[in-house]
Amino acid sequence: MEQSVEIVAKRLAELGHPTRLGIFRLLVQAGSAGLPVGEIQQRLGIPASTLSHHLARLVQADLIVQQRDKNTLFCQPCFDVLQGTLAFLLEQCCQGTGNGEGI
Helix, strand or coil: CCCCHHHHHHHHHHHCCHHHHHHHHHHHHHCCCCEEHHHHHHHHCCCHHHHHHHHHHHHHCCCEEEEEECCEEEEEECHHHHHHHHHHHHHHHCCCCCCCCCC
């Protein structure tokens, strides 16, 4: 998947916020099933309105998706987006390290 500089920059900017990085890290650790919003809130001790704001930013950056199951809203990490972002960094930003070798 080809990534543009603007898209990768947006994703990295969103992950550059400590609260959003903490949310994303928690979701990645939970795996592809993700976690219910209430559990994220409980584990991180974030007020509901604050959590909602940060989740919306992660959704807008395509880093997570939200799925409703009856009355429960689940957040799931987008592993393909994460892998694409990391691949962009390795392929586009980490070449030519001065010693002729990539990372």
